[in-house]
Amino acid sequence: MLQSSIGRLSGSVARPKARQRCSLAGNSSVAQRVRQRNATRVCRASGSPTDPPPPADDSSSSNPASSSPASGESAEPSTSYLLPWEDEQPKQLPANYEAIKASILQMDNNQLQTALAVAIAAEDYALASRIKERLQQKLAESGSAVVSKPMDWAALGVPEWLADRAERLGFLFPTEVQRRSTPVILSGADTVIASETGSGKTAACLVPALSQLDYPPQLFPEDLEGPQLLLLVPSFELGVQACLLLFKLWGGNISSRSPGDPANMFSYTGPAGIKVRGVLNDEEVQMAVAGRYLQGVHALVATPDMALALLSLPDSPLSFQDLRVIVVDEMDALLDAYPASFGQLMDAAVHRAAPSSSSSGGADAAAAAAAAAASGDPSRQSGTAQDNMAKLTALLERQQQQEQEKQQRAAGDAAAAAAAAAGSASMAAAAARLEGLLAAPAAAGADEQQPEQQQQQENSSAAAGEQASSEQQQQQQVEQLLQQQQQLQQLQAEAAALEDDTPMPKPQVVLVGATVSDNDITLALNRGWVEEPVLVRVGTAGNVPAGLKHRAVVVAGNEKRLGGLVSSLRKDLTDALAAADAAAAAAAAASHGNEQQPGQQHQQQQQQHAAPVRVIVFATSEVDAQRAAEPLRAALWGDHMLSVLLPSTGAEPIKALHAFRDRVASLLLATPSAARGLDLPAVSHVYSLGLPPDATDYVHRAGRAGRIGSTAGGEICTVVTREELPALQKMVEEELGLQLECVDLERQGLGLLGSEYDAARQGLLQEGEEEQGEEQQGQGQQQGMEEKQLENARKGLEDLFNLL
Ligand SMILES: Nc1ncnc2c1ncn2[C@@H]1O[C@H](COP(=O)(O)OP(=O)(O)OP(=O)(O)O)[C@@H](O)[C@H]1O
Numbered sequence: 001m002l003q004s005s006i007g008r009l010s011g012s013v014a015r016p017k018a019r020q021r022c023s024l025a026g027n028s029s030v031a032q033r034v035r036q037r038n039a040t041r042v043c044r045a046s047g048s049p050t051d052p053p054p055p056a057d058d059s060s061s062s063n064p065a066s067s068s069p070a071s072g073e074s075a076e077p078s079t080s081y082l083l084p085w086e087d088e089q090p091k092q093l094p095a096n097y098e099a100i101k102a103s104i105l106q107m108d109n110n111q112l113q114t115a116l117a118v119a120i121a122a123e124d125y126a127l128a129s130r131i132k133e134r135l136q137q138k139l140a141e142s143g144s145a146v147v148s149k150p151m152d153w154a155a156l157g158v159p160e161w162l163a164d165r166a167e168r169l170g171f172l173f174p175t176e177v178q179r180r181s182t183p184v185i186l187s188g189a190d191t192v193i194a195s196e197t198g199s200g201k202t203a204a205c206l207v208p209a210l211s212q213l214d215y216p217p218q219l220f221p222e223d224l225e226g227p228q229l230l231l232l233v234p235s236f237e238l239g240v241q242a243c244l245l246l247f248k249l250w251g252g253n254i255s256s257r258s259p260g261d262p263a264n265m266f267s268y269t270g271p272a273g274i275k276v277r278g279v280l281n282d283e284e285v286q287m288a289v290a291g292r293y294l295q296g297v298h299a300l301v302a303t304p305d306m307a308l309a310l311l312s313l314p315d316s317p318l319s320f321q322d323l324r325v326i327v328v329d330e331m332d333a334l335l336d337a338y339p340a341s342f343g344q345l346m347d348a349a350v351h352r353a354a355p356s357s358s359s360s361g362g363a364d365a366a367a368a369a370a371a372a373a374a375s376g377d378p379s380r381q382s383g384t385a386q387d388n389m390a391k392l393t394a395l396l397e398r399q400q401q402q403e404q405e406k407q408q409r410a411a412g413d414a415a416a417a418a419a420a421a422a423g424s425a426s427m428a429a430a431a432a433r434l435e436g437l438l439a440a441p442a443a444a445g446a447d448e449q450q451p452e453q454q455q456q457q458e459n460s461s462a463a464a465g466e467q468a469s470s471e472q473q474q475q476q477q478v479e480q481l482l483q484q485q486q487q488l489q490q491l492q493a494e495a496a497a498l499e500d501d502t503p504m505p506k507p508q509v510v511l512v513g514a515t516v517s518d519n520d521i522t523l524a525l526n527r528g529w530v531e532e533p534v535l536v537r538v539g540t541a542g543n544v545p546a547g548l549k550h551r552a553v554v555v556a557g558n559e560k561r562l563g564g565l566v567s568s569l570r571k572d573l574t575d576a577l578a579a580a581d582a583a584a585a586a587a588a589a590a591s592h593g594n595e596q597q598p599g600q601q602h603q604q605q606q607q608q609h610a611a612p613v614r615v616i617v618f619a620t621s622e623v624d625a626q627r628a629a630e631p632l633r634a635a636l637w638g639d640h641m642l643s644v645l646l647p648s649t650g651a652e653p654i655k656a657l658h659a660f661r662d663r664v665a666s667l668l669l670a671t672p673s674a675a676r677g678l679d680l681p682a683v684s685h686v687y688s689l690g691l692p693p694d695a696t697d698y699v700h701r702a703g704r705a706g707r708i709g710s711t712a713g714g715e716i717c718t719v720v721t722r723e724e725l726p727a728l729q730k731m732v733e734e735e736l737g738l739q740l741e742c743v744d745l746e747r748q749g750l751g752l753l754g755s756e757y758d759a760a761r762q763g764l765l766q767e768g769e770e771e772q773g774e775e776q777q778g779q780g781q782q783q784g785m786e787e788k789q790l791e792n793a794r795k796g797l798e799d800l801f802n803l804l
Pocket of ligand 1: 117170171172173174175178195196197198199200201202203513514676677678679703704707
């Protein structure tokens, strides 16, 4: 009876829990997690996890209906907000593409990997396959353990459908960090990935993380209370990038020809009903509150403040009940940017607990407490399941108490019976009393036995005792009593387990970044976010990619900074054009007499039209970026097309990134927040207007150049005053161990900042004055008006030069 009542009481929570038990890695031991993971696969067998997804139907772009969700939601994001990616872009070949092709035999493994990415980006599959063969051959020669198997995603344990997606996206071979982190994450262990910028960390965590989730995901659509994957990012732009990669990995197809809801740039609903959502700014929070934005979502990409804001709402649409994997991208940046909300959110997500007021204080804590009350998470609310659990616990406590009393009575009765050689009566009476006790909770409101009932039972027991005559009977009754006692203990243990675990196992946590520090890991351990984490450290995390040059552009004072930048940018352009001319001449000489293939001609034409220099300029703040934008645009007119990336809300940052990725713009003016994680193609120069705050920041800024697929290297330039130079030298040379070239523009008489700049400035101002003088003499009547115009023009010119 009691068992059936437990079954009834826990019925409302049984299904999700049963699913979690069979599918989630609940303990810290890796071996246990592996076992549980295997169990997951068995549990998911009703729709085999290795089932291929519905084909990523590239034709769906022209036939929106084919991928439209049944809900009628937009299947594709707004076209105007789309970040294009390689397969939608005209292919751009690096200037040294021919050199790459010629030197495959001399390349080391890393260069081959890079060359492979270049070949794939260029859709030169013949070359890609040659490089692939060469890479496999080299790896086999090196006798590395990894090479005994084919070096692909499937061999690492990634489900076939996902391995196929990764390869189609151009991730043909997993990079080193991907090779090393994938098996660890697949084992279910908490993981810390630390490796240098641009090494492929995003796919290193997302590919295996996606492997951990249900696929197809609608196996339990009615049960889905919240996302299975939570990805925390430090910035809006990074969030957008991650949303897109997740969507593409899951098989989504985004095309500029597909329709989309302009108000909802993250409404990605892909094949098999996959939903990826971003909660990265107020607009998404509002959408989530207003509608079904988060309903049935599989992966949520969020900044901590926005996710916490959502969680804090009285009727929060966000629940972490179904969470399986949490990926924390750039933990150090998250801690810097969201010192209070990051910790609270992690506590809420990992422990499914309301953030404590001590960790946050103030309004955040109050909001979080309100969120805890309002959240749909049963572990954090007093809903039906919780009420049932409380009732069950109370019942069991009473049961335990009664059982003890009963045992005492039974023991006394048994002793008396033994002494009197007629103990069976008392024993039977005890058994009957126990029967009664066990039956009691099932009767509604029957908390306590009535004296009459007890009397009746005792009478009947006494009667039974009188009838019992043999020792065998006594023995049976004792055994029965012991059995019942055992059952009761078992039920108590089950109830305690149900009550103790609150109520789900900890999600797997993956911390990832180029500069994850020991302090970050210690914090994560102390807060219980990770348990026995496995550290995957590749190369020298915290280092900038090899092959980059570092330069200090030294100016005489703060007011000369923009001028120094302009001057240096012009020099870069001149140098790049000269190098391109030389390369073209060399290529022409090499191909002299050989007939050019149509493909080669096409490549050359593309190279001629490609911007020779692609630059990111980091201003020191948003205000500085705003101030610098117009003077820079004016000064670089004809040399560079500017795109300005400010961390404002709405679509503006996406449009700015779009323009730069799309090669409409060749210079991206950004703020320090863009230093993290942004993956922009073929950046040749990264400039900082002023000293970066610290070496970590320098590393991240530098990492925007020299990414996988970029064979062009890159130059990292910092425009500093003479006073700031020693600090930069300390940062770059001492802390990071890099070589820093110093170019003092004025002292070396280079560029406009030197005599040329001053002469030009003087000349222009003089011209303006002369014109003004002539106007004054010759045009008496219109004097007033024209004077005013000239004055304005001169003032504009002065302003520009002052800023420069
Ligand atoms: N296996 C692969 N093969 C080819 N290209 C890859 C592979 N993995 C990732 N890439 C590409 O390499 C580039 C860098 O990857 P990613 O942005 O993940 O680097 P990261 O280590 O996260 O850098 P950061 O530290 O700056 O965030 C991206 O353009 C990505 O598309």
